[in-house]
Each structure stands twice: as structure tokens, then as C-alpha cells.
Amino acid sequence: MKKIIAVSFWFLYSFALCQDIYPYFTDSNKQFKFEERKIFTEASNDKEMIISGGGDRFNVFSLVLPDEPIYKKSDIVTRYRYISEFSIYQGNQSINEIEFCNIIGLTDVAKEIENHYLEKLQNYEIQNANLNQPNSTKALLYKGIGSISLLGGGFLGLTGLVFIDQGPPLPLFITSGALLYFGWKIFKKGDYKQIEIPVMDRRFSNQQIISLAESYNRNLYQEIQSQP
Secondary structure (H helix, E strand, C coil), X not given: CXXXXXXXXXXXXXXXXXXXXXXXXXXXXXXXXXXXXXXXXXXXXXXXXXXXXXXXXXXXXXXCCCCXXXXXXXXXXXXXXXXXXXXXXECCEEECHHHHHHHHCCHHHHHHHHHHHHXXXXXXXXXXXXXXXXXXHHHHHHHHHHHHHHHHHHHHHHHHHHXXXXXCCHHHHHHHHHHHXXXXXXXXXXXXXXXXXXXXXXXXXXXXXXXXXXXXXHHHHHHHHCCC
16 A cells, blocks of 8 residues: 555656746746746845045145145045946846836837837937027137136236235235136036936836736746647
């Protein structure tokens, strides 16, 4: 009796090993088809440390106080930038959300995402053209006024340094600093203004994409399994 039970158990176990169990096929050709078309996701979280400062910086008080050093050491500042990435793949190819929606059958959603992005891109092109093309004369005016102010501030600052032995000419240095500061601000207003190119908005959360991909993969598995 025990022998019969053991043989029966061995037979059932061998039969189970020959059955397809998601996400694997016993047939390598079917497994290859599934691997080529299945969708999977990949998430990563990284932390980047950014260290700045620690070098010499100009000491403004040295212009008016003889005992002050011209340069001082700046503080060391440590910051962290957290980078999170979420990618979608089919086979070994990276796909975007529009392609993902088309593959799993959500063509209406894919069209909605595409139209929304094209609308943002069109607005970007219009704003970028309006911001820079008609304002060339205005930009030149800003550059000209800023340059004159910078030259005036520099001249007054050098003049103050020439006569500094006769006593710190504080009003001269204040005027020089004001001309240099506002001159630089005005000069920068004439720079070419570049608007950031819009990015495609996410339609689904990470978890929703994972769930939709799993549903697609199971349907794909059943489709390939039913093939002879």
C-alpha cells in the first residue's frame, strides 16, 4: 500500500513539473515569446552629496576698513540631492508612458497624454518666440545701460582706491558699489531668456503602472499558453 502511495505521489509530482506555471513556460520557444513582449518596471533611489564653499571670497569691508583682510575663507556647505527614477521596459527596450498605454490597449489614454503634451509644447514655442524675438532692441538697451553703469562703478571704485591714503572715501565706495550692483542687474536683464522645455506629465502613479503591467503580462501569458 505504501509503495502504491509513493508511486502515485511521484507520478503527480512529475506531472506537476511538466505544467506551465506563471511566469514560466516549459517550452523555451513560448518563454522566449513571453520575454520579448512582457513589460516590467525598474525603480531606483539615489542620494548625491554636494559640497560647496571653502574657497576665498572677496571681503567688501576691506574697501572701507584698512584692518580688514581683502579675502576671507567662505564656509563649507554640504547639501544632499535625492534622485528617484522609475523606468518601464518591454523586452530590453525602455518605453515611455504613451507607448506603455498603446501596448496594453489604453489607446484613448495614450492619445489624451500625447495631446496634452503637444499643447504644452506649442505654448512653449509661442512663449519662447514672444519672449526673445521682438525684444532685441530692448535687450540691447538693457545691455547698454548696464555696461555704462558698470564702467561708472568701476571708475569710481578705482578712484577711491587711489585716494584711500587720504582717508577712506566712504560715499565714493557706496556709490561705486551701488552702480556695480544695479549695473549688473540691468545688464543681465538683456540676456537671452530660455524657457525650460516642458516635460510630459505623468498620468499614472508607479503602483498603478506596476498593476497594469502585471495584468497585461498575465493576459499575454495566457495568450501564448493557448498557442499550439
